[in-house]
Amino acid sequence: MKQKKLIGIVFICSLFFIATGKVDATSGGHGFSVTPINKNKNSIRAGYFEIETKPDKQEVLSVKITNGSDNDMKIKVELNNATTNDNGITAYDATTKKDTTLKTGFSDIATIKEDTVLVKKDSSTVVDIKVSTPKEQFDGVILGGLRFSDVETEKKSTKETSAVSNNISYVIGVVLQETPKPIIPKMALNKVGADQRNYRNYISANLQNTEPVIIKELSAHAKVTKKGDTMVLYEASKNKMRMAPNSNFNFGINLENQALIPGKYLMDISGESDGIPYSFTKEFEIQKKEANDLNENSVFIKKENNTWLYVFIILGLIIVIGLIIYLIYRKSKQKRIEEGENVNEE
Known part of the structure; x- marks a missing residue:
């Protein structure tokens, strides 16, 4: 009852x-x-x-x-x-x-x-x-x-x-x-990876309720570290969530205005489903092309304006090339002058 x-x-x-x-x-x-x-x-x-x-x-x-x-x-x-x-x-x-x-x-x-x-x-x-x-x-x-x-x-x-x-x-x-038999919730962690929602970058963990039971109160705390390192790069927590029987959803860590960086990472996620603790660790990788595409599509990441850098590089090259041409010309002129003096002496 x-x-x-x-x-x-x-x-x-x-x-x-x-x-x-x-x-x-x-x-x-x-x-x-x-x-x-x-x-x-x-x-x-x-x-x-x-x-x-x-x-x-x-x-x-x-x-x-x-x-x-x-x-x-x-x-x-x-x-x-x-x-x-x-x-x-x-x-x-x-x-x-x-x-x-x-x-x-x-x-x-x-x-x-x-x-x-x-x-x-x-x-x-x-x-x-x-x-x-x-x-x-x-x-x-x-x-x-x-x-x-x-x-x-x-x-x-x-x-x-x-x-x-x-x-x-x-x-x-x-x-x-049909039956009053109590069912114990059981959580699973599926895919972990980079994601984007409303033009914001996320790292998402797909959590799954594998049993035919309504989870009335679900909590989750996730943190991401670089593989082989212990420093936490990203983390997020949420309480008082609910899950339908035999369903899944993407628990996301919002990166706000941070750009995704390619590499291998570890996701640690833990919490409770109706008082029953769960904990998972999963390795995942963010590919370079994937990170570039998501970063480019995000409107919240401040894009670097490299226009002036290119201008300075081009000006620098012009100056260097001009200096080389001047030195070659000066050396050539000096050589001609020296050869001319030798001729006069003879």
Whole structure:
């Protein structure tokens, strides 16, 4: 029971972060809203679905879409797996690649008759999402999200170049569980290397939650040293992150305005996942071309202006060449003078 409450609290928090930063999109009225419908007792917890199910069973999740605007709206419905973004927050992004440890994702077992629903102005419609659980019993949880967005405003937002968009989307979370068997989180460290986000250079470590369990509180401290040296060159720490089951994300060390330097390095990263400590060390290399390309593309690294250096070099060469020519000419003239004197003496 305690485990369910904790999952619920964390899930509500994750939905809060999904809503943060969204702007209500309207079509001449009040836009649209979504509401989960409780057809099954105890299946809804504070706005999301929590289903205790069994193997090889079909569940139906019903959601009411209300169009409060003055125009008809086409609402896109996506059935997405839970992922973890690079800020350490649970997300439901359809473009995120499925984690290698995720055997059965929500998108594998959920279906909808039509992924675009027409909702008439000032009216409501109910959509049903069918979930067919695997034939074999699964441990832990399957976590997913039902994402609803207005087709027209989403089309417009993809064409906009400004940072602020009028696109709005709602996510209703879905937690599926068959057994109360507790799952212990297990972390893994995958690739480490140079990266760039929003034109800033990073050194990123791909952390992975390999188990079907929500990590409610994750901390990480990373430091980078040159291979064979003990001096810490870069480091970063972050607490109170969360991870979706069987997901991964890139924990980054922001280099601010520092340029990447080619070479071989060591990454040491440690922390706790729900109180369980983890620690990894991994060697990685930054290639010269990679460093040059990322440094050149970064707008935060102060580029050296070598114009005057080139001018001084060219002027120096001109002076040296001129001096050599003058010395040759002077020596030649002197030689001619000496030869002329000898002739007169004869």
